[in-house]
Amino acid sequence: xxxxxxxxxxxxxxxxxxxxxxxxxxxxxxxxxxxxxxxxxxxxxxxxxxxxxxxxxxxxxxxxxxxxxxxxxxxxxxxxxxxxxxxxxxxxxxxxxxxxxxxxxxxxxxxxxxxxxxxxxxxxxxxxxxxxxxxxxxxxxxxxxxxxxxxxxxxxxxxxxxxxxxxxxxxxxxxxxxxxxxxxxxxxxxxxxxxxxxxxxxxxxxxxxxxxxxxxxxxxxxxxxxxxxxxxxxxxxxxxxxxxxxxxxxxxxxxxxxxxxxxxxxxxxxxxxxxxxxxxxxxxxxxxxxxxxxxxxx
Numbered sequence: 001x002x003x004x005x006x007x008x009x010x011x012x013x014x015x016x017x018x019x020x021x022x023x024x025x026x027x028x029x030x031x032x033x034x035x036x037x038x039x040x041x042x043x044x045x046x047x048x049x050x051x052x053x054x055x056x057x058x059x060x061x062x063x064x065x066x067x068x069x070x071x072x073x074x075x076x077x078x079x080x081x082x083x084x085x086x087x088x089x090x091x092x093x094x095x096x097x098x099x100x101x102x103x104x105x106x107x108x109x110x111x112x113x114x115x116x117x118x119x120x121x122x123x124x125x126x127x128x129x130x131x132x133x134x135x136x137x138x139x140x141x142x143x144x145x146x147x148x149x150x151x152x153x154x155x156x157x158x159x160x161x162x163x164x165x166x167x168x169x170x171x172x173x174x175x176x177x178x179x180x181x182x183x184x185x186x187x188x189x190x191x192x193x194x195x196x197x198x199x200x201x202x203x204x205x206x207x208x209x210x211x212x213x214x215x216x217x218x219x220x221x222x223x224x225x226x227x228x229x230x231x232x233x234x235x236x237x238x239x240x241x242x243x244x245x246x247x248x249x250x251x252x253x254x255x256x257x258x259x260x261x262x263x264x265x266x267x268x269x270x271x272x273x274x275x276x277x278x279x280x281x282x283x284x285x286x287x288x289x290x291x292x293x294x295x296x297x298x
Contacts, residue, residue: 002051004043006069013039018230019061095139095169100197113172117165117194129287130254134166134226137252137294141224142173152176155222159212160229164191168198171205178205181215212237216244223249231260235267242275245297254292261291268295
């Protein structure tokens with residue numbers, strides 16, 4: 001496998017991520033370990049010629065990138081082991097996310113809701129703050145319900161499901177009607193594989209290959225709508241997302257840079273008053289450089 005690397009200016013990270021989200025299947029990713037370090041643009045290809053062709057295409061849209069990135073070779077074993085070494089279990093309340101290859105070594109507490117997963121080529125390793133923020137919102141909302149029957153009766157939509165972690169989490173926490181969708185067919189395939197890893201039948205979490213508009217229509221209005229998608233796309237589909245939330249329900253949005261949180265909050269609060277009517281409760285949390293926005297319908 002060929003790996004390309006290139007340090008980039010911080011201001012270029014979000015435009016690049018927005019661009020990658022428009023691709024059905026992207027070989028690119030932005031790695032940003034710490035705020036004090038510059039982000040790194042990385043890509044993975046089968047051959048050097050393929051990597052250079054892809055780089056040339058990327059430079060057509062982003063001319064400020066250098067003419068050539070750093071190029072190296074990764075053995076398949078090295079790539080897989082490096083990927084696994086950087087993922088660790090995470091927990092919040094009853095909810096535990098455990099990489100599948102750590103299943104045997106992880107001691108699951110009594111009464112916990114555990115999700116075993118492998119992200120494969122899909123977005124959603126469980127390690128990103130945006131996924132964790134949505135997971136926290138899901139766990140908090142369900143944890144505030146009076147009993148297990150109320151949880152079982154709570155319907156959930158995972159819009160842009162990635163590897164299916166959030167949708168599967170809802171099922172493992174006790175929800176009986178869970179629907180996830182993604183416009184990337186690879187993501188839907190990986191989500192179904194993760195569902196099987198958790199011994200869930202197909203009807204426990206339904207996954208489909210859909211965009212936001214068609215996915216929300218197929219799912220029908222739900223009590224919880226989770227959307228871990230970039231800010232620009234969230235705002236474009238604000239009316240659709242808000243209309244998908246039942247009375248008494250919650251819309252949890254993530255994929256939002258902390259610097260963009262106030263703007264997204266303002267857009268959704270204004271639209272929620274028009275779509276939902278009445279008072280709207282809005283909250284926001286920040287995790288490092290990322291944030292969420294949660295809206296609660298009366």
